[in-house]
Amino acid sequence: MKVTIDQNSGYCFGVEFAIQMAEDEMEESDNLYCLGDIVHNDMEVQRLHEKGLRIISREDLENLRNCKVLIRAHGEPPETYQTALKNNIELIDASCPVVLKLQNRVKNAFDQMEKADGQIVIYGKPGHAEVIGLTGQTMGKAIIVMHDEDLDKIDFTKPVTLFSQTTKSTQGFYRIKAMIEERLQATNGELETVAFNANDSICRQVSNREPQLQQFAQEQDVIIFVSSKKSSNGKALFEVCRATNPHSYFIANEEELQPEWFEGMNTVGVCGATSTPMWLMEQVANGIRTLDSELLEAT
Structure with a gap:
C-alpha cells in the first residue's frame, strides 16, 4: 500500500513563523507565556509546553508583571498592547503580516464608517482569536456574521463595509456578500442608494488549499485527514476531502487509525489543516505503514 503525504498541507506561513519565534525565544529564556493556544493542535501545544511555553488567558495577562508574552499569529486587539505597557510586559509579537x-x-x-454612520461587518467565527x-x-462595534440568520443584525438602511476572517472559505464569503447585496436592494430599491463595499480579505495561501486538496483526494483510494477537533480550518478542509472522496477519515493522531479503513485499498493520502504540523502527519503515515505490514503478516 502506497502512503503519500500532501506537501501542500501543514502550517501556513503565519503559524510556522509564530512557532519558530517561540522556539527561538525559549532557547534564551526558561519561561515564555503565550496568549491563547499558539496553534489549534493539542499535540503541538503539548510539545511546546514541554519546552517551556505556558498558555495564558487574557484574564491571566492582567495579573502578570515584568515577563515576556508571545502574541500568536492570529493577532490581538489594541487593549492587549495597552495592558502589556501598563504591566511592563515585553511582547514577542508573532502576529501574521x-x-x-x-x-x-x-x-x-x-x-x-463612523463619519458616514455606517457599519463594519466581518464574516468570521464569533470568539475566534x-x-x-x-x-x-472597531471599538467592539463590528457586526460578526457567520450564519444566514446573523444578517438580521445589520441595518440595511445604512452603509456597509464587509471584510472576512482570513481563514474563512472563499465560497462562503461570496455567498454572504451576495445575500447582503440582495437585502440592501430589497430594503432600498436600488443598490446604489446605500454604499456597500465588500473586501475579500481571505488569505490566498489558505484558500488555495481547497482546490489543491480536492485534486489530492481524487488521486487516493483513502484519505486520512489529521487535525485537532478544535480547528475550524481543519473541519472545513476535511469536508472538502469528504465531498471529493467518501473514504475520508478525520483523526487527531495515529492512535485513532482503524485497520478496516485500508482493506482492499492501494493508495492512502495523508493531509491536514493549516494548524497540523508536518511531524504529526509523518507520524500518522508511519502508523499506516505499520498497520499495512501487520495486515500482510496476518494474511
Missing part, C-alpha cells in the same frame, strides 16, 4: 495588514484596513474603514483582534479595531 496578513492579519496585521487586515487589522489596519479594518481600522481605516471603521474610521470612515483573529476575529477578536479585528473587532478590537
Whole structure:
C-alpha cells in the first residue's frame, strides 16, 4: 500500500513563523507565556509546553508583571498592547503580516464608517482569536456574521463595509456578500442608494488549499485527514476531502487509525489543516505503514 503525504498541507506561513519565534525565544529564556493556544493542535501545544511555553488567558495577562508574552499569529486587539505597557510586559509579537495588514484596513474603514454612520461587518467565527483582534479595531462595534440568520443584525438602511476572517472559505464569503447585496436592494430599491463595499480579505495561501486538496483526494483510494477537533480550518478542509472522496477519515493522531479503513485499498493520502504540523502527519503515515505490514503478516 502506497502512503503519500500532501506537501501542500501543514502550517501556513503565519503559524510556522509564530512557532519558530517561540522556539527561538525559549532557547534564551526558561519561561515564555503565550496568549491563547499558539496553534489549534493539542499535540503541538503539548510539545511546546514541554519546552517551556505556558498558555495564558487574557484574564491571566492582567495579573502578570515584568515577563515576556508571545502574541500568536492570529493577532490581538489594541487593549492587549495597552495592558502589556501598563504591566511592563515585553511582547514577542508573532502576529501574521496578513492579519496585521487586515487589522489596519479594518481600522481605516471603521474610521470612515463612523463619519458616514455606517457599519463594519466581518464574516468570521464569533470568539475566534483573529476575529477578536479585528473587532478590537472597531471599538467592539463590528457586526460578526457567520450564519444566514446573523444578517438580521445589520441595518440595511445604512452603509456597509464587509471584510472576512482570513481563514474563512472563499465560497462562503461570496455567498454572504451576495445575500447582503440582495437585502440592501430589497430594503432600498436600488443598490446604489446605500454604499456597500465588500473586501475579500481571505488569505490566498489558505484558500488555495481547497482546490489543491480536492485534486489530492481524487488521486487516493483513502484519505486520512489529521487535525485537532478544535480547528475550524481543519473541519472545513476535511469536508472538502469528504465531498471529493467518501473514504475520508478525520483523526487527531495515529492512535485513532482503524485497520478496516485500508482493506482492499492501494493508495492512502495523508493531509491536514493549516494548524497540523508536518511531524504529526509523518507520524500518522508511519502508523499506516505499520498497520499495512501487520495486515500482510496476518494474511
